[in-house]
Amino acid sequence: DARVTQTPRHKVTEMGQEVTMRCQPILGHNTVFWYRQTMMQGLELLAYFRNRAPLDDSGMPKDRFSAEMPDATLATLKIQPSEPRDSAVYFCASGPRSGEGEQFFGPGTRLTVL
Amino acid sequence: AQSVAQPEDQVNVAEGNPLTVKCTYSVSGNPYLFWYVQYPNRGLQFLLKYITGDNLVKGSYGFEAEFNKSQTSFHLKKPSALVSDSALYFCAVRDPTSPYMDSNYQLIWGAGTKLIIKP
Numbered sequence: 479d480a481r482v483t484q485t486p487r488h489k490v491t492e493m494g495q496e497v498t499m500r501c502q503p504i505l506g507h508n509t510v511f512w513y514r515q516t517m518m519q520g521l522e523l524l525a526y527f528r529n530r531a532p533l534d535d536s537g538m539p540k541d542r543f544s545a546e547m548p549d550a551t552l553a554t555l556k557i558q559p560s561e562p563r564d565s566a567v568y569f570c571a572s573g574p575r576s577g578e579g580e581q582f583f584g585p586g587t588r589l590t591v592l
Numbered sequence: 593a594q595s596v597a598q599p600e601d602q603v604n605v606a607e608g609n610p611l612t613v614k615c616t617y618s619v620s621g622n623p624y625l626f627w628y629v630q631y632p633n634r635g636l637q638f639l640l641k642y643i644t645g646d647n648l649v650k651g652s653y654g655f656e657a658e659f660n661k662s663q664t665s666f667h668l669k670k671p672s673a674l675v676s677d678s679a680l681y682f683c684a685v686r687d688p689t690s691p692y693m694d695s696n697y698q699l700i701w702g703a704g705t706k707l708i709i710k711p
């Protein structure tokens with residue numbers, strides 16, 4: 479049963495600390511998305527990769543957020559330094575090469591910045 | 593501007609009754625439309641999609657959705673609701689203005705509708 483995996487599932491940190499979230503997309507999928515979900519803003523697209531190349535990261539605060547895909551099996555989202563307003567659930571999703579737009583979501587990383 | 597609207601923040605339905613969760617869209621061209629469900633503390637799960645063809649599409653867990661081009665709507669329906677259907681439902685449309693000509697475009701997401709099924 480192929481699934482998107484994310485680590486860690488929960489992270490509590492203090493303001494100013496670096497946070498790294500990891501995602502393993504479904505094997506063979508060529509598109510990876512990072513989303514943030516909050517009660518106030520709903521679901522926001524942060525970044526979007528195809529074949530490991532970043533296509534759109536306009537939703538991401540550039541001064542503190544960065545997203546990379548060092549290889550086809552790993553996507554990372556880093557926040558440095560973290561702030562309390564970054565507290566949210568961060569989702570990774572992947573999409574198949576032959577798909578029509580379906581996205582397969584991981585379980586999310588719940589981040590709390592104190 | 594491209595947009596998706598889910599006009600109801602919450603829908604309450606008694607178990608066994610039919611349910612409808614509404615979605616309207618505003619995009620240029622022919623939209624690809626999707627419904628996703630999110631159970632508590634879980635990621636979103638794909639339910640169904642409309643690409644072309646029959647306006648009534650069937651998906652997982654007994655859900656179906658009806659595409660209505662003249663009303664620019666894609667409402668989610670189920671004939672008989674279950675308590676286990678209680679969740680957050682998102683409508684989404686594939687952005688036809690994306691410059692990329694292959695699959696896996698970005699999706700434009702609705703704000704979500706909380707569905708509560710009461711026993």
